[in-house]
Amino acid sequence: MRRTPEDEPEESLTVTPPKKWAAGVPAVVHALEYSIEETSPRRAAVTLLTMNQVAGIDCPGCAWADPSPDHRHRNEYCENGAKHINDEATTRRVTADFFRRHRVSELGRRSDLWLNQQGRLTEPMVKRPGSDHYEPIRWDDAFGLLSQELTALDSPDEAVFYTSGRASNEAAFVLQLFARAFGTNNLPDCSNMCHESSGFALHETLGTGKGTVSLHDLHHADLIFLVGQNPGTNHPRQLSALEQAKRNGARIVAVNPLPEAGLLRFKNPQQVNGVLGSGVKIADRFLHIRSGGDLALFHGLNRLLLEAEDARPGQVLDHDFIQSRTSGFEDFSQHVRAIAWTDVLSATGLAREEIEQVRDEVLRSRRVIVCWAMGVTQHRHGVATIREIVNFLMLRGNLGRAGTGVCPVRGHSNVQGDRTMGIWEQMPDSFLDALQQEFGFDPPRAHGLDSVNSIRAMREGRVTFFLALAGNFVRAAPDSAVTEEAMRRCRLTAHISTKLNRSHTVCGRTALILPTLGRTERDIQADGEQFVTVENSMSEVHTSRGHLKPASKHLLSEVAILCRLARRTLDGTADIPWTQFEADYGTIRDRVSRIVPGLHDFNRRVARPGGITLPNPVNEGVFPTPQGKALFTRNTGQMPRVPDGHLLLQTLRSHDQWNTIPYTLNDRYRGIHGSRRVVLVNPADLRELGLSEGERVDLVSVWTDAERRAKDFAVVAYPTTRGSAVAYYPETNILVPLDSVAEFSNQPTSKGIVVRLEPTGPSGGRAERSAGDSVLRRD
Numbered sequence: 025m026r027r028t029p030e031d032e033p034e035e036s037l038t039v040t041p042p043k044k045w046a047a048g049v050p051a052v053v054h055a056l057e058y059s060i061e062e063t064s065p066r067r068a069a070v071t072l073l074t075m076n077q078v079a080g081i082d083c084p085g086c087a088w089a090d091p092s093p094d095h096r097h098r099n100e101y102c103e104n105g106a107k108h109i110n111d112e113a114t115t116r117r118v119t120a121d122f123f124r125r126h127r128v129s130e131l132g133r134r135s136d137l138w139l140n141q142q143g144r145l146t147e148p149m150v151k152r153p154g155s156d157h158y159e160p161i162r163w164d165d166a167f168g169l170l171s172q173e174l175t176a177l178d179s180p181d182e183a184v185f186y187t188s189g190r191a192s193n194e195a196a197f198v199l200q201l202f203a204r205a206f207g208t209n210n211l212p213d214c215s216n217m218c219h220e221s222s223g224f225a226l227h228e229t230l231g232t233g234k235g236t237v238s239l240h241d242l243h244h245a246d247l248i249f250l251v252g253q254n255p256g257t258n259h260p261r262q263l264s265a266l267e268q269a270k271r272n273g274a275r276i277v278a279v280n281p282l283p284e285a286g287l288l289r290f291k292n293p294q295q296v297n298g299v300l301g302s303g304v305k306i307a308d309r310f311l312h313i314r315s316g317g318d319l320a321l322f323h324g325l326n327r328l329l330l331e332a333e334d335a336r337p338g339q340v341l342d343h344d345f346i347q348s349r350t351s352g353f354e355d356f357s358q359h360v361r362a363i364a365w366t367d368v369l370s371a372t373g374l375a376r377e378e379i380e381q382v383r384d385e386v387l388r389s390r391r392v393i394v395c396w397a398m399g400v401t402q403h404r405h406g407v408a409t410i411r412e413i414v415n416f417l418m419l420r421g422n423l424g425r426a427g428t429g430v431c432p433v434r435g436h437s438n439v440q441g442d443r444t445m446g447i448w449e450q451m452p453d454s455f456l457d458a459l460q461q462e463f464g465f466d467p468p469r470a471h472g473l474d475s476v477n478s479i480r481a482m483r484e485g486r487v488t489f490f491l492a493l494a495g496n497f498v499r500a501a502p503d504s505a506v507t508e509e510a511m512r513r514c515r516l517t518a519h520i521s522t523k524l525n526r527s528h529t530v531c532g533r534t535a536l537i538l539p540t541l542g543r544t545e546r547d548i549q550a551d552g553e554q555f556v557t558v559e560n561s562m563s564e565v566h567t568s569r570g571h572l573k574p575a576s577k578h579l580l581s582e583v584a585i586l587c588r589l590a591r592r593t594l595d596g597t598a599d600i601p602w603t604q605f606e607a608d609y610g611t612i613r614d615r616v617s618r619i620v621p622g623l624h625d626f627n628r629r630v631a632r633p634g635g636i637t638l639p640n641p642v643n644e645g646v647f648p649t650p651q652g653k654a655l656f657t658r659n660t661g662q663m664p665r666v667p668d669g670h671l672l673l674q675t676l677r678s679h680d681q682w683n684t685i686p687y688t689l690n691d692r693y694r695g696i697h698g699s700r701r702v703v704l705v706n707p708a709d710l711r712e713l714g715l716s717e718g719e720r721v722d723l724v725s726v727w728t729d730a731e732r733r734a735k736d737f738a739v740v741a742y743p744t745t746r747g748s749a750v751a752y753y754p755e756t757n758i759l760v761p762l763d764s765v766a767e768f769s770n771q772p773t774s775k776g777i778v779v780r781l782e783p784t785g786p787s788g789g790r791a792e793r794s795a796g797d798s799v800l801r802r803d
């Protein structure tokens with residue numbers, strides 16, 4: 025029987041062997057199946073054919089860059105991009121009638137998948153104090169309610185304004201302008217939980233928080249490291265760039281506790297041999313590292329490079345670069361020479377020869393790039409690891425030259441742009457000065473609250489007003505139970521959203537749903553049809569223009585919602601032309617062009633095919649640190665202490681989800697089908713722990729204040745490294761203690777949580793199960 029969207033999906037776990045390659049024909053087939061199920065063949069065609077085309081829609085998926093306009097395919101998207109865009113273009117609708125039929129408390133018990141599956145939000149809704157229902161509210165009344173709450177606060181710092189990285193540059197600029205004109209820097213964003221460690225480490229060592237690498241650099245590198253990222257799922261078109269690099273002779277080293285399909289082999293659906301042949305091998309070397317071992321790996325590599333220089337003086341290190349562009353080398357080198365091999369080998373779980381082989385790859389390569397993502401940033405020592413990666417690259421001058429550099433691979437399609445527009449609780453004075461000069465008000469200077477500190481402040485009653493521009497804060501944030509309780513303490517919570525999610529069901533005294541246009545839709549304002557702009561992981565800023573009819577006639581654009589709220593709340597206290605901004609987004613970009621260096625003449629330049637590439641000082645040989653040089657650093661960082669009988673849990677994405685939103689219960693490449701409540705563990709660890717495959721367990725995380733429990737997971741034997749466990753986010757966010765954060769960046773350590781697996785046999789004890797009891801079917 026065909027399921028209807030009113031049904032919760034049925035769980036039935038099947039496990040098949042992990043795939044050894046990514047993409048290819050099945051990927052295209054899956055993309056089309058999903059598209060047509062969500063929308064119609066015609067809508068699917070309109071969205072897919074305009075996706076990532078000049079004058080088309082920027083893919084709302086990840087932040088991977090498009091090839092230059094003259095190298096773009098007709099189908100310039102991946103399987104997952106097609107899923108993301110059609111998830112927005114769905115023809116299903118959440119109407120006022122839906123909210124009459126479903127109480128908020130009932131919606132709160134629904135799964136993330138079910139909530140998303142209900143379709144697009146269609147009209148503004150309010151949940152009033154004491155009520156268990158959302159009811160319709162006129163836009164004007166919604167703005168009245170919001171501004172009344174805001175102006176009643178004792179201090180502007182009792183409000184926080186969260187942004188998720190799908191918001192456009194224009195919406196992000198308007199939001200931060202409003203928040204600062206209102207009087208607060210409380211601008212947490214999803215980046216606080218994503219690449220904050222990268223931003224911090226790069227800023228400190230290189231003077232700029234962004235990556236330095238272009239697609240052209242990747243294509244022409246000799247050696248590319250892929251550390252702690254799963255491109256086959258999360259940045260699928262990165263595989264096309266890697267394929268191109270390999271064709272040009274590059275070698276690839278992948279570093280991961282999991283042998284992810286996309287790291288092994290790629291079948292490019294846009295190439296004949298990708299469809300028919302065996303595809304391209306991606307990783308020439310795969311370092312099956314222990315979770316959290318990357319700092320030790322780069323320590324080991326750096327020590328080997330210093331020793332290679334001792335053996336062949338003048339032939340290994342780039343002395344010119346080190347002397348003229350950097351400082352701190354002596355201190356760094358003293359520190360790294362004293363690193364003990366026993367520590368490196370135990371932290372990484374690798375053999376010394378494996379690391380020596382990588383050193384030899386490095387010595388053979390003139391141009392080296394290191395790419396990384398959440399496997400690096402979401403650890404306690406994430407910042408230290410990235411600083412050590414910078415040390416590694418600088419030893420041989422692999423910065424600022426073609427084919428070299430740092431490549432933090434960003435998540436959300438515009439997470440980088442939102443930061444450029446000022447969404448950050450710690451924007452530098454230069455930005456605030458420019459705002460002041462342009463708009464004539466005095467922006468607050470004290471740093472605001474990031475995501476983790478916002479939760480702390482809500483929990484303690486210091487923040488009582490929460491407004492989100494996109495995202496699903498309560499599921500993205502750590503410590504779900506703590507975060508939900510903190511949200512419920514607020515006087516008002518409001519979400520500018522396209523689709524229903526759990527954050528709408530965890531309400532303050534009053535709660536508002538402010539439904540908005542998505543990127544796929546035509547955006548018509550008083551001065552005519554508008555487009556928005558976004559910035560990808562390679563600092564390219566370009567336009568995105570929707571083509572579909574809006575999901576409902578009641579929707580307002582993000583910019584319109586924010587401008588109307590600002591006009592109502594600030595009541596002319598700052599000289600900002602909100603009405604003009606709403607009517608013509610070009611007038612917002614005019615102002616941005618006078619505030620953000622590199623975006624001068626924004627409107628004219630962004631209209632050119634391919635848009636604007638923001639300059640990166642590192643590529644011009646400039647390091648805007650206080651010393652005017654790039655910094656070598658000495659890094660210490662302790663591996664989390666994992667007591668006997670415990671494992672280090674990482675929480676990650678399946679192939680079929682967009683962040684907090686599962687699309688299905690499958691994870692095709694890892695061979696997990698029909699359930700997400702699984703924990704993947706190395707077979708040897710399972711034996712040691714006395715667990716058998718298919719056994720049901722609770723995951724219990726161990727922390728100084730209390731234990732946290734995620735109930736009822738099936739154990740799956742999987743080739744992850746010893747000592748680690750793997751489970752899906754956001755079901756396991758309940759296990760991530762709010763105070764378990766990366767040093768310096770305050771980023772939740774979602775990849776480094778100490779857990780034990782408690783069998784949930786009938787007696788609650790360690791039930792011995794016969795194979796017949798197994799809930800797993802291995803096909």
Ligand SMILES: Nc1nc2c(c(=O)[nH]1)N[C@H]1C(S)=C(S)[C@@H](COP(=O)(O)OP(=O)(O)OC[C@H]3O[C@@H](n4cnc5c(=O)[nH]c(N)nc54)[C@H](O)[C@@H]3O)O[C@H]1N2
Binds near residue numbers: 253254675
């Ligand atoms: N389809 C899809 N695409 C997405 C997203 C999505 O949810 N779905 N999300 C987007 C967003 S916001 C982001 S930030 C990116 C995230 O992109 P990724 O960072 O690739 O995402 P994760 O699934 O968190 O996977 C992290 C990878 O790091 C590895 N890893 C974990 N711990 C360690 C470690 O200690 N060392 C090393 N070397 N590796 C480790 C894991 O095994 C896994 O392969 O993807 C973006 N793209």
Ligand SMILES: Nc1nc2c(c(=O)[nH]1)N[C@H]1C(S)=C(S)[C@@H](COP(=O)(O)OP(=O)(O)OC[C@H]3O[C@@H](n4cnc5c(=O)[nH]c(N)nc54)[C@H](O)[C@@H]3O)O[C@H]1N2
Binds near residue numbers: 495501523683760774
């Ligand atoms: N345990 C654990 N936690 C994590 C992570 C992890 O790896 N492990 N990863 C972290 C990372 S990297 C990130 S980036 C965060 C993600 O955190 P968020 O960015 O907050 O979460 P998303 O799931 O991307 O948000 C999805 C919602 O955004 C809304 N939305 C979608 N498109 C639009 C749009 O165009 N406009 C508007 N206004 N709304 C829209 C929809 O309502 C949808 O339900 O989670 C973090 N949390």
Ligand code: SF4
Binds near residue numbers: 085101
């Ligand atoms: S790689 Fe990322 S940006 Fe490109 S089509 Fe796929 S999801 Fe979209």
Ligand SMILES: [Mo]
Binds near residue numbers: 435
């Ligand atoms: Mo992210």
